Amino acid sequence: MAISTCIFDAYGTLFDVTAAARQAAGEPEFPHLIDNWAELANHWRLKQLQYTWLRVITNSHADFWQVTQDGLDWAMEATGLSGDPQLRKRLLDLYWQLQAYDEVPQMLRALKTAGLQTAILSNGSPEMLDGAVQSAGVGDLLDDVLSVESVGVFKPDPQVYDLVGKRFGCQRDEVLFVSSNGWDAAGAAGYGFTTAWVNRSGEPMDRLPWRPHHVLRDLASIPDLAGG
Secondary structure, three states: OOOOEEEEOOEOOOEOOOHHHHHHHOOOOOHHHOOOHHHHHHHHHHHHHHHHHHHHHOOOOOOHHHHHHHHHHHHHHHOOOOOOHHHHHHHHHHHOOOOEOOOHHHHHHHHHHOOOEEEEEEOOOHHHHHHHHHHHOOHHHOOEEEEHHHOOOOOOOHHHHHHHHHHHOOOHHHEEEEEOOHHHHHHHHHHOOEEEEEOOOOOOOOOOOOOOOEEEOOOOOHHHHHHO
């Protein structure tokens, strides 16, 4: 069946999650961040994801903003920065202003021109996602922004992927699901979506029962995949 709907993970897929630490490192107030901003950003992202999984298996859901703060606190302690409340506040403020990757606007515009439905499906809270979409200026290129908060559990729980069919009335094999998280693309493939893993950093494939259908270095070829 032909693809009718393109669904995107948000953080790390459309929006650059390293941007907050990178930008703060370039500001004069935080010269101590210049040498280790990348380490901080990597720790932050990893713990943010790990905490979503732990909250699922312990049945202790909290929204993604809480998880994001918890992940940052761990990352700051791990990099010797936990005694800097000014830096913590600045990093959290910047997380609400993440920019899209360079190819995102043109890619989304091509999908809309081709008549496809587009949406975000994210662990992010509605407020966080609204901030990111508005900051990146891509709201007019999306038909909807779907948050896990409507079901109270994080990806890759099938209840999250169910949101797509409920919103768009499409079959699973009509969906192209795109994520920068290999485990997310794999989980969505097991659910029945056609999936693309955007592997910008060349990571190994996750050892899971399912595999993404496509592995890409960026999002530029998504319109071709959706039309093919």
